[in-house]
Amino acid sequence: xxxxxxxxxxxxxxxxxxxxxxxxxxxxxxxxxxxxxxxxxxxxxxxxxxxxxxxxxxxxxxxxxxxxxxxxxxxxxxxxxxxxxxxxxxxxxxxxxxxxxxxxxxxxxxxxxxxxxxxxxxxxxxxxxxxxxxxxxxxxxxxxxxxxxxxxxxxxxxxxxxxxxxxxxxxxxxxxxxxxxxxxxxxxxxxxxxxxxxxxxxxxxxxxxxxxxxxxxxxxxxxxxxxxxxxxxxxxxxxxxxxxxxxxxxxxxxxxxxxxxxxxxxxxxxxxxxxxxxxxxxxxxxxxxxxxxxxxxxx
Amino acid sequence: xxxxxxxxxxxxxxxxxxxxxxxxxxxxxxxxxxxxxxxxxxxxxxxxxxxxxxxxxxxxxxxxxxxxxxxxxxxxxxxxxxxxxxxxxxxxxxxxxxxxxxxxxxxxxxxxxxxxxxxxxxxxxxxxxxxxxxxxxxxxxxxxxxxxxxxxxxxxxxxxxxxxxxxxxxxxxxxxxxxxxxxxxxxxxxxxxxxxxxxxxxxxxxxxxxxxxxxxxxxxxxxxxxxxxxxxxxxxxxxxxxxxxxxxxxxxxxxxxxxxxxxxxxxxxxxxxxxxxxxxxxxxxxxxxxxxxxxxxxxxxxxxxxxxxxxxxxxxxxxxxxxxxxxxxxxxxxxxxxxxxxxxxxxxxxxxxxxxxxxxxxxxxxxxxxxxxxxxxxxxxxxxxxxxxxxxxxxxxxxxxxxxxxxxxxxxxxxxxxxxxxxxxxxxxxxxxxxxxxxxxxxxxxxxxxxxxxxxxxxxxxxxxxx
Numbered sequence: 073x074x075x076x077x078x079x080x081x082x083x084x085x086x087x088x089x090x091x092x093x094x095x096x097x098x099x100x101x102x103x104x105x106x107x108x109x110x111x112x113x114x115x116x117x118x119x120x121x122x123x124x125x126x127x128x129x130x131x132x133x134x135x136x137x138x139x140x141x142x143x144x145x146x147x148x149x150x151x152x153x154x155x156x157x158x159x160x161x162x163x164x165x166x167x168x169x170x171x172x173x174x175x176x177x178x179x180x181x182x183x184x185x186x187x188x189x190x191x192x193x194x195x196x197x198x199x200x201x202x203x204x205x206x207x208x209x210x211x212x213x214x215x216x217x218x219x220x221x222x223x224x225x226x227x228x229x230x231x232x233x234x235x236x237x238x239x240x241x242x243x244x245x246x247x248x249x250x251x252x253x254x255x256x257x258x259x260x261x262x263x264x265x266x267x268x269x270x271x272x273x274x275x276x277x278x279x280x281x282x283x284x285x286x287x288x289x290x291x292x293x294x295x296x297x298x299x300x301x302x303x304x305x306x307x308x309x310x311x312x313x314x315x316x317x318x319x320x321x322x323x324x325x326x327x328x329x330x331x332x333x334x335x336x337x338x339x340x341x342x343x344x345x346x347x348x349x350x351x352x353x354x355x356x357x358x359x360x361x362x363x364x365x366x367x368x369x370x371x
Numbered sequence: 372x373x374x375x376x377x378x379x380x381x382x383x384x385x386x387x388x389x390x391x392x393x394x395x396x397x398x399x400x401x402x403x404x405x406x407x408x409x410x411x412x413x414x415x416x417x418x419x420x421x422x423x424x425x426x427x428x429x430x431x432x433x434x435x436x437x438x439x440x441x442x443x444x445x446x447x448x449x450x451x452x453x454x455x456x457x458x459x460x461x462x463x464x465x466x467x468x469x470x471x472x473x474x475x476x477x478x479x480x481x482x483x484x485x486x487x488x489x490x491x492x493x494x495x496x497x498x499x500x501x502x503x504x505x506x507x508x509x510x511x512x513x514x515x516x517x518x519x520x521x522x523x524x525x526x527x528x529x530x531x532x533x534x535x536x537x538x539x540x541x542x543x544x545x546x547x548x549x550x551x552x553x554x555x556x557x558x559x560x561x562x563x564x565x566x567x568x569x570x571x572x573x574x575x576x577x578x579x580x581x582x583x584x585x586x587x588x589x590x591x592x593x594x595x596x597x598x599x600x601x602x603x604x605x606x607x608x609x610x611x612x613x614x615x616x617x618x619x620x621x622x623x624x625x626x627x628x629x630x631x632x633x634x635x636x637x638x639x640x641x642x643x644x645x646x647x648x649x650x651x652x653x654x655x656x657x658x659x660x661x662x663x664x665x666x667x668x669x670x671x672x673x674x675x676x677x678x679x680x681x682x683x684x685x686x687x688x689x690x691x692x693x694x695x696x697x698x699x700x701x702x703x704x705x706x707x708x709x710x711x712x713x714x715x716x717x718x719x720x721x722x723x724x725x726x727x728x729x730x731x732x733x734x735x736x737x738x739x740x741x742x743x744x745x746x747x748x749x750x751x752x753x754x755x756x757x758x759x760x761x762x763x764x765x766x767x768x769x770x771x772x773x774x775x776x777x778x779x780x781x782x783x784x785x786x787x788x789x790x791x792x793x794x795x796x797x798x799x800x801x802x803x804x805x806x807x808x809x810x811x812x813x814x815x816x817x818x819x820x821x822x823x824x825x826x827x828x829x830x831x832x833x834x835x836x837x838x
Contacts (some may be wrong), residue, residue, distance in 0.1 A: 076791040082783055105476055111772060115766025117474065120482045121758040125491045127480065129743070132495040136502040171515045203731045205507050209724060211505055211731025234728055238501050239737055243744075248502075249731075325481070332474075332482040343824030 083357050088352040097343040116331045121152045123328040129144035129241040130321035138313035140248050144307045147205050147250065150198045151300040157195070161188045165269055165286045169279055182273035189266045189353060191226070193218055195250055196256050196263075206252035207231030215252040216263065222272030227263035229253045239319070240313045249304045255299045262292040375828060377428050378821040384431030385814035388415065392807040400794045400804075407581025409793040411436040411573070438573050444789040445580055446594065451785050452587040453647035455778040460652025462771040464538055468664060469768045471530045472761055484761065489523035490675070490753055492516045494743035501740055504723035504733040510689065511718045517697060521711045524672045528708035531665050538629040538657045545589050545650045546621045546632060552586045553618040556604065561616035564599035572600060586612075591647015607651075608644035610634035629657065640677045660767055666704070667760045673707035674748035674756075676700045682742060686735025687726060689719025694735070695719065727735075 100106055107113045107120075168181040179202045196206055196216045203211030208231040215231040229252055256262045265288040272281050386816040392413040402408040414437055418430035472484045480488070496509075496516035503509040523758040559579040572579075580604070586592060591607040597615065611619050611634070619636040631642040632650070646652055680696035688694045699714045700707055714720075722739075724732030748756045 074796070075793050076787040077794045077796040078790050079787065082787065085779075085783060103476070105474070105482060107482060108474060109768075110472060110474070110761055110765030111466075111769035112765075114762045114769060117482070117765055118758040119763035121484070121487050121761055122754055124480050124483050124487060125494075125743070125754040128488075128491040128495050129498070131479070131695055132498045140502050201503075201506065207729065209732030209734075210729030213729060216764050227446060229449055232727075232729065234734075236731065237737070238733075239741065285469070365797035367797055370801055370805065 080357070080360055081083075083353070083360070087350070087353055087357060090346065092355055094343065094346050096351060097346055100334040100339050101336065101343060104334055104336075105332055106339070113332075115285050118300060120328050120332050123324050123331070126241070127321050127324045127328070130317040130324070133241050133317045134314050134321070136238060137317070141201050141307065141310055141314075143205070144303060144310065145246060146198070146200050146305060148300065148303055150195050150205065151250075151255070151296060151303065154192055154195050154291065154296055155300070156189050157191050158289065158296060161185055161266065161269075162286060162289055162293065164188070164207055165273075165282065167287065169282045169286065171279060175276060178273055178276060182270055185266065185270045185273060189218075189263070189270060192256075192262060192266065196252055198232065204231070206250060206255060208249070208251035208253070209234035216256065223275075224267040226256075227267060229257045238310075241317060242313075244309075244313065246309050247302070248310075250299050250303055255296055256292075258295075258297060260288065260291055262289070262296060265289040265292040283327045287303065374428075375821060375825050377430075379818065379825070381429070381431040382814055382818040382821055384418065384433065386811065388432045388434040389807050391434045391436075391813040393804070393811065395434075395481045396800050396803050396807060400797065400800050403795040403797065405577075407577050407584065408574075408576055408795070409438045409440045409519030409580075410795045411438050413807075436573070436658045438571050438576065439793050440571060440576065440580070441789070441792050444785070444792060448782070448785045448789050449584055449587040449592070449594075449676065451778070451782045452584060453591045453651075455775065455782045456588045456648040457591070457646065457652040457655070458771065458778045460541075460649040461656050462652075462768070462775040464534065464653060464656035465660060465764075465768040465771050467534045468531065468536070468661065469764055471527055471534070472764060486523045486527055487754075487757060487761075489516075489520040489524055490570065490757065493520045493675075494740060494753075497736060497740040497743075500721065500723055500736040501733045504736050505689070505730045507718050510721050510723070513721050514713060514716065514718055517713045519635055520675075521698065523707040524668070524711050528665070528668055528672075531661065531668065532709070535629070535657060535661055535665075538653045538661075541653050542630045542632065542650065542657075543623050545648075545653070546623050549586065549589050549612070549650070550618075550620040550797040552582050552589070553604070553620070554615045556582045556586070557603070557616050559617035560601045560613065564601050564616075568599035570600075577780050587648060590645070590650045606634075606641060607646045608641055610639070610641045613634055637824065664764060665708075667756075667763075668708040669704045669706060671708070671753065671756055671760070672711045673700060673704035675742075675753055676707065676711050678742050678745070678747045682735065682739050683720075683722045685726070685738075687724040687728065687732070688722045689730070691724075691730070693726075694722030695720060 086226060098107060104185060107116050110117050164181060164184055173181070193216055197214050198205050204213065204215055207213050207215040210231045213230050215229060217228050217230060219226045219228065231252050233251045233253055235247055235251065237245045237247050239245055253261075258264070265285065269282070269285040272285050277285075395411050395413050399410050413434050415432055415434050418433055421428045421430065472486070473586060474482050474484060476482055478489070493513075493516040496513045500509055500513055548690050556579060559575060559582065563575050563579065565571060583592070583594070583602070583604070586604070592612070593605045593607060595603040595605075597603050601615050602613070603611070603615070605611050610621075612621075619634065621641075622633045622635050623630050623638070624633050625631070626640065626642075631640050632645060632654075633639065634641050641655065642654060643658075645651060676698040677700065680698055680700070681699050683694040683827070686694045696714055697720065699710075699712045721736075723736035724730065725734035725738070742755070744752055746752055751759065
């Protein structure tokens with residue numbers, strides 16, 4: 073059977089192929105990616121895309137959680153100070169109700185309680201980064217205003233009752249604020265109790281009235297503490313979900329790496345054998361190109 | 372029984388025949404590298420015997436050349452060239468599309484595409500907004516991420532359009548090449564049918580087969596042999612390209628923004644159903660794969676845009692007014708990826724608060740951020756849809772590459788088979804050369820001897836004047 077005299081041309085195609093596989097492997101080694109284009113591994117690319125969005129969501133949540141935590145911690149410490157003030161108000165009220173004080177002393181207790189009221193008022197109107205903390209969703213509206221024209225003075229809540237929340241990447245909703253009305257407001261709230269107490273002390277009300285007022289204030293203090301623990305629970309949930317998201321993000325990053333990264337040891341081995349093969353091919357081709365035909369031998 | 376004259380004649384015939392054989396051999400050697408050249412083989416025929424007055428005289432030998440051509444192998448090679456031409460053109464078109472969605476590794480991701488990370492960043496900026504709905508710089512970063520997203524869509528869509536227009540230009544240039552080849556083939560048809568209507572036309576046939584081979588790389592062909600050694604060529608869907616000595620040019624026309632192919636003989640648009648060769652591959656990519664990718668991209672842009680717009684309009688912006696659309700989009704998904712733009716530069720246009728909430732309300736921002744996990748396009752989330760698109764492009768490209776490699780290997784094998792029959796082997800020519808050289812020398816010797824005999828006859832055995 074006659075041989076194809078142009079078979080050397082086919083070897084050129086093999087050298088080409090050998091060169092291109094060396095180029096691919098070198099590229100993998102230098103970029104560290106085994107998947108450098110969509111066709112290298114379409115499934116891995118698709119999964120990697122989905123992982124990217126999950127990792128991005130987790131990373132964003134960690135940052136979001138951290139800024140929320142700062143706000144919630146400010147709210148928490150504010151409430152802590154409120155508790156201190158209210159406790160001091162209660163003990164002042166109890167002391168003043170022992171029946172031994174004269175009107176001048178009662179007036180001074182009334183003044184002290186007024187001072188505490190103003191403190192609590194300004195604490196309730198705390199703002200963080202330009203937005204009031206206890207206005208519900210009305211962050212640019214000052215939550216509490218005091219009208220001293222009436223007796224007892226009236227405190228008006230100007231915010232709303234909206235509860236704000238953030239969502240974790242898993243869809244969990246975490247409360248992030250306390251509306252002022254839930255903490256301080258309402259008929260059983262701290263302001264109502266304080267205003268009543270101050271008015272009653274100023275007007276020299278009976279001991280029984282004062283006792284009732286003091287226990288109303290104690291109830292109000294309980295309300296503040298309850299709300300504070302709601303906030304604290306939410307705060308610790310934010311912390312734990314943030315930690316979880318961070319762990320998730322690391323794990324997903326590792327998963328993604330294993331999908332698309334090149335293992336240097338494997339690639340280096342493949343590259344070495346490809347180079348050896350190419351050397352062999354090149355020396356075979358060059359030996360063949362010295363191929364003599366009969367013309368060289370005819371005299 | 373012969374005569375001395377006939378002896379000289381025979382020697383002369385032999386010399387002529389050997390000279391011809393030597394010519395053929397040198398022609399083979401000279402044309403060893405000519406593309407499409409088929410080696411010629413010398414055939415020897417004894418001349419007819421002439422009977423005269425009870426004697427028979429043979430007139431020696433004559434030689435002629437025959438091209439070693441196997442029409443079946445030639446056709447097989449040409450058909451494979453058509454198939455490989457199509458798969459090659461398809462592969463290179465799809466690789467251009469693949470490059471639009473190039474992968475790169477960044478500090479935060481091992482492997483990401485520009486559009487993918489733009490989508491992720493946009494939804495991330497909305498998540499950040501939920502924690503800080505009234506902060507101007509957070510709102511500004513939402514707009515910045517929206518701008519990045521819109522320009523990523525625009526860029527991908529524009530690049531896809533550029534690939535398509537490149538393919539259209541290719542159609543025009545291939546049609547031009549096809550036309551020049553078909554007119555060459557037609558004129559060769561005419562020459563061949565006038566010079567050798569009943570037998571292989573040698574070098575002319577070589578040229579014709581070579582032209583058909585070049586044409587096969589450009590477009591799919593059906594060949595029909597006609598009388599007087601002619602070949603009629605039609606495209607795979609029946610449009611006549613060459614008929615006898617007439618060639619029918621193809622023309623291009625613009626249809627719906629694309630360049631279509633028209634047969635000038637019938638005026639019919641033959642684009643659909645045109646397969647084979649570079650033209651077939653380019654048309655396949657342009658009419659099947661690429662429109663699917665473009666419409667998927669448009670659907671994704673339209674879905675994200677409209678969902679964000681709808682959700683934004685459901686909330687209150689930074690000034691407490693009902694929100695407006697954040698993205699400008701066309702009325703339908705077609706062209707959405709190229710046209711999507713951010714409608715505003717005012718950071719307070721982002722509606723973070725839901726209706727009834729104040730400036731620190733974030734419920735609408737939460738809903739906006741929640742769009743990333745909602746099924747908004749094709750029953751999938753934005754990321755799922757995009758991942759599926761990337762996977763499809765990757766699979767199509769990988770398939771085209773594998774197919775092309777296989778077709779290339781088959782072509783190499785068939786070419787090798789054809790060459791083993793038709794290509795010039797220097798060893799063979801060298802040994803033939805030696806043989807014909809000796810043959811010529813022998814014939815020359817014969818001539819010398821018959822010349823000597825003639826001289827002897829003239830001198831009638833006496834040593835004298837003629838020698």
